[in-house]
Amino acid sequence: MAHDFQEDIDAVQRIGAVPTILDVVCRATGMGYAAVVRVTEDRWIACQVLDNIHFGLPAGGELPVETTLCHEVRQSREIIVIDNVAEDPVYSAHHTPKLYGLKSYISMPIILPDGRYFGTLCAIDPKPAALNNPQVLGTFKLFAELIAYHLEADEKLNLANANLLDAESTARLREQFIAVLGHDLRNPLASLDGGLNILQREPQSERSTRVLNMMRGSILRMSGMIDNVMDFARGRLGGGLGLRRETDRPLGPTLMQVVSEIRSAHPDRQIDVEIDLPGLFDVDHERLAQMFSNLLGNSIAHGSTHHPIRVLGTVEGGELTLEIANAGTAIPDTAIEKLFQPFSRSDAGTHDQGLGLGLYIASQIAKAHGGHIDVASDDQQTVFTFRMPAIVPES
Template sequence: MAPAPNRGILRRGIGAGEDSLNDPLQRDVEAVGRIEAVPTILDLVCRTTGLGFAAVARVTADRWIACATLDHIGFGLKPGGELPVNTTICREIHQSREPVVIDHVAEDPLYRHHPTPAHYGFQSYISMPIILRDGSFFGTLCGISPSPARVNTREITGTVRLFADLIAAHLNADEALRSMREELSEQKALSELREQFIAVLGHDLRNPVASIGSGVQLLQRMAHDEAQRNILVLMQSSVVRMSGLIGNLMDFARTRLGDGLDLKLTDEAPLAPVLEHAVSELRAIHPGRAIELALDLAEPVALDQARIAQMLSNLLGNALAHGAKDLPVRVGASARDGIFSLWVANGGAPIPPEAQAGLFHPFFRGQERQAHEGLGLGLYIVSEIARMHGGRMEVSSDTRETRFTFLMPIRRPAARG
């Protein structure tokens, strides 16, 4: 029998009534709702643990509020719903700041007589504290199931802890960005905004994502069956996507708020392995898609190889997202007759002419592309990399193919004195 909250003690919730408009915790619930990764995190928590209900909760000394939920067991609690904190284990976690993990309540020496499991009807439970950058306790990432489940393992608790850290990082960034808007309204210096913006994104987002990536790699070595490996492939693709989004945001900040992208031009190392590696990364993330690569690099090219790899990844990711799934994506690069070119082509529906003019604008997402994920910064960063190299981007699109091409005159690096 699926557990359900005691209707006699379930409160209306923070989202109900005019009084909620003045509730100081409403902003925290809305902040979690703005995190695009939260639904994926809750889904992965349920898939990884086998639990049927997962939630992000805002917890204080006297309140427990659901900010986001995923309910496969009919628990009945929705975002904004509130439980009396004294009926939850999270009250104890708020005091201790330590996670609580229970495989089987009936056999657990600490919790088999605890009133909370009996009150809500669960047998397995995991709850990880969410600690913000300033050391304050925000709440918990938690999950329950009416049946026993093996959740008290190093792999599972480590993964859930990394997800809690990622949520905290997003909340830190949200709060920092809110503060930045207030500073802008007070006409603070643009240089201060740039430094804070990049620091928040670099420290509070990149580090947790890198930790999750390391955790996924560890779990991949321990996976025992196909189901586990499929979940880990999904997690790895999410990590790569989040890393790309963070990189694009940081580059956007540099181009619009700073001095532009830094380039390190060189022709001392071969370019082909760099391009091949960029393609292989996308092949690993999209194992069902055909990606063809053709290279003709007859001349050495002085460019920033890391930035060109980023350009190729953005273009290739765009082609995989918007191109026909049953047609190959083709990639080519050549360096001949004083011109370096890099192009990516895909089949599928053409881009309307009226939309092509805005493709390289920041945050641009054409009407026909609204259903696809992304911030709309990938092609903008591509155009900035092209501009900083003294080259240009061209796009052509018809019923046969859509092709993005980077063209640049080949120059030798300036001699250093």
């Protein structure tokens, strides 16, 4: 049976982090074209691209595989990196740079965890670039591993959906799916986070600092996506959304930690916070932090970048209230009706939409605490309001 390469393109495009990865690759290297490419013995197909230099090859586009350096990467399973073609002792006379007018080039193999070869994460530019250094090579390696783990998880999920025939297989595949998300996806993410921690302790230029902050935001967003998918899988496949209530520490610092993380990941966004939650409450701190992060992340993704996001936390009349407000385009009434359903996504077309699970998980956490989330939206602002009984622990 002939291989369906459209399935490969679709699999890459289902990875919500890929547009951010390609953007970070271009910003970190100064190169103008980056792509995730499917490469076989006889096919070279772009699955997702970022083209800032009008190279003209979109997602789904093909090149004769024998004319590409990715073909050689597939044969050797080793990275090819060229800072300046004219000065490179190996590739200065190579046919590929001459054919496509390249001066700089980098291609990292994407190898699935089971050893199968998928393709490459590559970038090109008609100008030389400083690529052959530990920062760039390490970033490409970690991104390629992350893409590979996402592809394998997608493949396993598709297989799971095809094989859910009875209760026994449902339980078995549920545990397998959650294990893949909880372990395999977090491993490359942890490596990337560790590498960033090392880089951020070293002196950096202003440009490098901006790129590192962007990468930190990508890690935070990808980690949140993994948490949301795991919770969705547990809730829909029988595990349930459990709470671990605590009554021995105040809630305010927990919420402020979320604000600090979001600010660090998005230093260009202003977040005005007024949180006054004196005393102790019978809540699951980690779950409420997850809910708050999802709501605040939604405002970051869809709110106006020219106005601050406002956060207000109060306790009044036996009710704990948390408001997150942002300026921006009003949400249509028809969209509000579906806003808290799983896989509900905006029609805005931004790269930061994620999987469409964040608001659904937030609403489930609110319900688990005996509360609810309301949304009001007009041309002036959109406000998400979480309310729950302010249950105070017995002394």
